[in-house]
Amino acid sequence: MPYQQRLVTLAGYAVLLITALIFVFLVQQSWPFVREHGSLVFFTGDRWLPVSLPPVFQIGGFLVSSGIITGVAIIIGVPFGVLAAISLAELLPPGVSVIFRSIFEVTAGIPSVVFGFLGLKIVAPAVAGLLNLPTGLTGFSAGLVLSIMILPTLVSLSEEALRAVPREYAEASYALGANRWQTIWRVIVPSARGGIGAAVFLAMGRAIGETMTVLMIAGGRLAMPTSIFDPMRPITALIASEVNNAARNSMQYHALFTAGLILFIITFAVNAIAASVIVGKKAR
Amino acid sequence: MVAVQDTKIMLRDVSIYYSALHVIKSVSMSFLDKEITAIIGPSGSGKSTLLRSLNRMNDHIAGMRVEGEANILGSNVYAPTVDVVALRRRVGMVFQKPNPFPKSIYDNVAYGPRLQGQKSKVELDGIVERSLTQAALWHEVKDRLHASGLALSGGQQQRLCIARALAVDPEVLLMDEPASALDPAATAKIEDLMLKLKEHLAVVVVTHNMQQAARVSDYTAFLLGGELVEFDITRKIFTAPTDKRTDDYISGRMG
């Protein structure tokens, strides 16, 4: 094997190694907590009292908050994302589609702290005013902003899925007297179901893992949320807000790593579902 | 002389251009009800273009232009007022490569009727059974109507596509080399089917397989370089062609 090839092979394995290391370190740093406090109530309870005696660590409320915010983002984002992808793949001339695609690519880079800032200054007051809430810093506001942030992922992957549908299907549909919309809606979109599903899962993974935006506008309340319009603290915000204050190797510190491990496992599972669709398709 | 009501399609001096390319050159011919008309010719002779112009499947090609009169089912199909959607319901099409939708067998056949607003399950059940029976597929699939159309063999898929086209009761069925992707046994089934289908409608088939044209068709048109060289009763074309080029082609001395 020439040395260049050996070098790039090494680089390839490095990617594998880094992914594995992330998992290994999370497990290692979680272990002291899991050994001492590991129980089901860690997932189901909603009391998080890191400095009481004895301390209590339960992440149920944070998990539910993550779920609510992700759900809001997906429910709002997916219809827009799929319709936008249909426009790009099927309705607009290629020259126009390229412009929109470029806009998505560029705005995909807007930092999440900037979205958080805007959410704080504009979205939260608007939500509070429109819905007559005591505070606009709610799970709903965070989900709303996240729905905008996941759109580039949703649109580009859904568009790819739509474009991958064989043209023969559309042709058969037209030959049966379908118009363009009927062909899109009854044949092309259903045929792209798998790819669009993968796009939704990847977007979901992104929403679950998003940190700064939710840290800044979800409201930060520790208790179990009872409505999507409650202030809440998703799991990413919990870690980001406390990790700097937790004494190293304290139980709180290890509990936060355990929360990180759970987060890693959840996003890993969600992404693996998406990846199995994508990688599986390429293999064919 | 054939009675006018038996003529489903009448082409008069039809020319088709793709931008500057003159693909079909002033073709005049007619297609009769309850007969199979074959269009033969070497690759690039314009067979498919001519066929696809009959239900306006070329419309989306940029720079496509049609001259002359294509009178199909009593109206000029290239008149600006023509409802393309309605036309395609009356002029069905089967493609070279079987292309069932990635849906169930039932949903494939029911696709056309549903487009027209048919929602009644009883009606649809009837249409699906009738169409699959006409396409000689019913007995093979009646127990698995809700299995995917893609799970069928190639020949079955093509018959499913024929059933799908028949489900909207077309008066003309266009077939673009319908058996070229199939094995001989499946091809034989499709040919048998064509002979049954012509009892109800006009069939136009493009084929590169001259034996097939000779076996199934009543009339044969020989196309060369976009020009209609000869159009006559099939037996005449294959036994006593008038044009030397036709003779060369059917005896294998050309492409």
Place this chain on the structure above:
Amino acid sequence: MRTKYSAREIACLLALFLTVLPPLAAVLYIFVQALPGISFEFIFSMPVRRGIEGGILPAIVGTLWLMFGTTLAVLPIGVGAGIYLAEFAPNNRLTRLLEMALVNLAGVPSVVFGLFGYTIFVIMLGFGPSILSASLTLAALTLPLVVTATRWQTVSTIIMPCARTGVVTGTLLALARAAGETAPILITGAAFALPNLPRSFMSRFMALPYHLYISVTQIPAMPPERMWATAGILLFLVLTMQVGATIWREQERRKKQW
């Protein structure tokens, strides 16, 4: 070519417009709001009184250091792995595992990268809270971007010249991410309102996104125009590279379509 649209298709196009509108409006709004706060002093002087006065030079410089450090660390591994996947990876289980790892690495939440970087770089390897630790953490985060961009552009036979497009795109995207990420640097060395510029890779540092975050959430006395100005400068830096990446790729794509 038909360009007539039915009512449903128009609804579809409307959804597209509603989809691109918020981010475009956001960018425009921030730039407009940022202008009054941007001055020579703001960009080129040190923060005074926790950033309420003075400028944000250390945050700009800190972010540039991070971008430089991240690129330096991510390029060799990212480009190498991209070429490996495009050229040499055999069609076997291990490669599929690598593909899965890549997709999942791209999906790891940024705050988890922070935990990872803290454990390995700050503590285990003893780099402490520093530009080095933060850059290496960001390098792990941007690795999938560089790998993916490289592999798509790498075509057999002549590897390097063709890979170059991907490397440029990937680098620009990685630079943009390194400039914009907050969570990974939160615990790997970012600090607020430092009185001096970083001296080496081992220094603690200010960074634009972290400065914005702390200004917005923890300094009630921070004048709003300073927050907008910080956001504007950050956004300008990031979007320049995103636009660069997009233009570069479109151009190369066009060249290839001879």
